[in-house]
Amino acid sequence: MPSITELSIELVEQIISYLDQPALYALSQASKSSYAITLPVLYRHVDLLIPPGHRIPRIDKFLFNILDRPQIANYVRTLRVGLSPASRVSDGQRFLPGENDVERLGFKRAMDLFDGDPLLFNGNDLREALRARDYGAYAALLLLIIPTLCRLEIHDHRNETLRPFHSVLEYMSNRNRFRKDAPPPKNLADGLLFGSKSDWHKFDCDSVTHRAVRFTAIEEISLNCDSKTGHQHDLDLSHIKVWQAWNLSGIRRVEFMITHKSDRTVWEQMHWRLNRLSGPLNAMKSTTLTNLVIRHSSRITGCLRNMFAGTQQLRSLTCELWHDVSQKEGGDVPEFSLNEWSNALGLVQRTLETLVLSVEFCDSSQFFFKQPREAGHITDSLNLEGLEKLTTLECPVPFISGDYTFLIINPIEPRLPPSLRHLTLRTDISSAQFPYPFDTSILPEGLSYSDAREEVKYLMSARMDVTYLASASLFLVDQLGHLASISVWQPPDPKLDWFDSQLDDLATTCKNKGIAAKVLYPMAMRWRSTSHWNLAKEVTLFDPQYPENKPSPRMFRGERSGVPLGLATQYHLGEFKKRHIRRSLR
Structure with missing residues (x-):
């Protein structure tokens, strides 16, 4: 068996790139040759x-x-x-x-x-x-x-x-x-x-x-x-x-x-400083920014126009909408108007190619089955028909359908641009967003009878929402003939994964349309570790370029095709910290 020093440099670099910092340092001390190999990766x-x-x-x-x-x-x-x-x-x-x-x-x-x-x-x-x-x-x-x-x-x-x-x-x-x-x-x-x-x-x-x-x-x-x-x-x-x-x-x-205390001042401060330092405000338009990622922020809607005015070359936007109602200093759940978003996005309609939106309105002081349903604070649906270069969209299904009640009988009328090629649907806002493998042994006296009933009722609602998401996915594949691929996120809790029959229906429908079908599995709950908060498994159910291939998995950490992973995970990270999530047996 050859030693690591006998392998090609490219292969060795690929292998050691998976090591953490202590392991890299230990390897660098093994010999002069291993030091020379690991030095570029170590630093x-x-x-x-x-x-x-x-x-x-x-x-x-x-x-x-x-x-x-x-x-x-x-x-x-x-x-x-x-x-x-x-x-x-x-x-x-x-x-x-x-x-x-x-x-x-x-x-x-x-x-x-x-x-x-x-x-x-x-x-x-x-x-x-x-x-x-x-x-x-x-x-x-x-x-x-x-x-x-x-x-x-x-x-x-x-x-x-x-x-x-x-x-x-x-x-x-x-x-x-x-x-x-x-x-x-x-x-x-x-x-x-x-x-x-x-x-x-x-x-x-x-x-x-x-x-x-x-x-x-x-x-x-x-x-x-x-x-x-x-x-x-x-x-x-x-x-x-x-x-x-x-x-x-x-x-x-x-x-x-953007914190709840700085939502109205952060852009005013930036405009004031850049105005004093660089001349008129419109000088901001020379910025070279092409990619914005806004993490766990609540009151972002009022900042949109000022933000987009300074990003005339923006090609990718990721916004993670987050609010914890248990934090009193954060105020009430903010209003979130998708009409305002649609209008503000018009400022970057000629450049924006990727749009990713996630939502996490939670109460970190409560169990998953007591989480608020704050659909009333989100209004309207996205109108992206004017975004002439938008090719990739990831968002919750209600942002497209406008139906926050998850009723299958309500019609879906998507307003998406013909340039859209890749669509990813999230489980956000549904009852399937927050459930996890609950370890009741951590509780002094277990769940009360009323809490146990509430948990069962919530999980039933979550399963119904998953059924709605599966049906909505089939409808969108049928209606959006210009798509090249559709990806659907599975719920964090593996017990709420789509049934095999639902996955087969998606694969068959996409095969008939010549569209790639992919399923995304967040791995934090499946492997029961916070270290996997931004790890996802992608399974390709059908690929029109290789129609005879069987479903094939791939792992992504940090990003998937340039889109950040680990969105809308603050509540579950908190539950891990409280030890409410059953530990893995792996």
């Missing part, structure tokens, strides 16, 4: 998030390591900095532990590297922050010295653990305004980078431009959205500075959340 995704407790990742040692071996910086593609979304994480300034002689030497090297750089040292605050071993200051230096950074994940709260980092990013993202005849912006003149207004006019614009060239490699920025665990940041503490990413040169994708 590809750098995670420096601050976990719960008093320990802080040694971000300074990582910086000094890069200074000693500059080639390592060329391997870094993703950088995660800031605070973990886990509970009991202290915010505010965080300071690294005391330094030794070696670390003092590394600090001196960092100072020598940036000595005289006007971007960093016209003022004294950042220098002092580095001397105080401020975590955010070292994160700012990493941002400046990694030349091939493609994705940046920022996690911060209102007390700004990453204040120096934010300051550098904000200056770089607005480098187009650096001209000597420009007045110093009031909101930045007293910040970290300039000691006074007089320093502004001494500023070396060419130096800024040189530094900013590196930032064009950053194509994706994620703001308080945890790609590893899917957990939401504390709404009261979360602080999003969307404008920092919005105008960053070269940016293609921005992922963020």
Whole structure:
């Protein structure tokens, strides 16, 4: 049997890409050859998030390591900095532990590297922050010295653990305004980078431009959205500075959340800042953004027009509508008008190709069979007939049918564009959205008689909704002759999966129409682990290109054909944490 060093480099890279960070590090220490093989993968995704407790990742040692071996910086593609979304994480300034002689030497090297750089040292605050071993200051230096950074994940709260980092990013993202005849912006003149207004006019614009060239490699920025665990940041503490990413040169994708307290101010703040920094508001139209992902946000409808006005090249939009009625500070369940959405989408009708909408209105303090049915807060149906380039749509069935009662007798009149080629139907809003394998042994006295009856009634309603979803899928396949494929999500709880006869009907109908039929299974409940919150299995029931093939499964994690996975999962992640979900026997 050949050893791993005898395999081709391409095959080895494919194998080790499945290893986590500790396993990669252990493999890199096995031998010189394994070190050389694993080094590019080991440093590809750098995670420096601050976990719960008093320990802080040694971000300074990582910086000094890069200074000693500059080639390592060329391997870094993703950088995660800031605070973990886990509970009991202290915010505010965080300071690294005391330094030794070696670390003092590394600090001196960092100072020598940036000595005289006007971007960093016209003022004294950042220098002092580095001397105080401020975590955010070292994160700012990493941002400046990694030349091939493609994705940046920022996690911060209102007390700004990453204040120096934010300051550098904000200056770089607005480098187009650096001209000597420009007045110093009031909101930045007293910040970290300039000691006074007089320093502004001494500023070396060419130096800024040189530094900013590196930032064009950053194509994706994620703001308080945890790609590893899917957990939401504390709404009261979360602080999003969307404008920092919005105008960053070269940016293609921005992922963020809008809290209930910032829904009306986040875009006003961004407009005000960009207006002061870059001229008239319509200058926002030059943004290079093509992909927006809005995670677990409730009051988004009022922001749509302002948001789309600044994304004239938008090609893909994902919006995860979320609201927890148990959180009193979040207010009542927001009204959600699909007519307003349809009208606002008209601003990007000539560019939008992919639209993904999910809904999760829940009560995290209640069991699944006590979840609210908030259909009354959602009105109308989507009218997408004017979106001339829309080819991919994923949304709950009622968004197309307008029927939030899930009655088979009600007619479905879809208003979808003839350009639509790929349709994916979600179980959101139905009774099948929230059930899970309930472990009643965790309860002190089990379920009461009334709760047990309510659970049975709810599951019966969920099965009826699944039947409606199956019928609606067949109807849409029959009516939308221009489709190339249809995909249907199965409920999170495997006990509510479609019957074999329903799957056969879908496969047969699609075969008669020459349409690919696919079924999607969310794996978190099937494998009973939160680590699979964004893992899905796709089973192709029928493929017109290979009509004789049997159903074939594929696994997707994170994304499926460019569409984010793990949408509408906050309630179930919370139930896992409460241990209400029966553990896997695997």
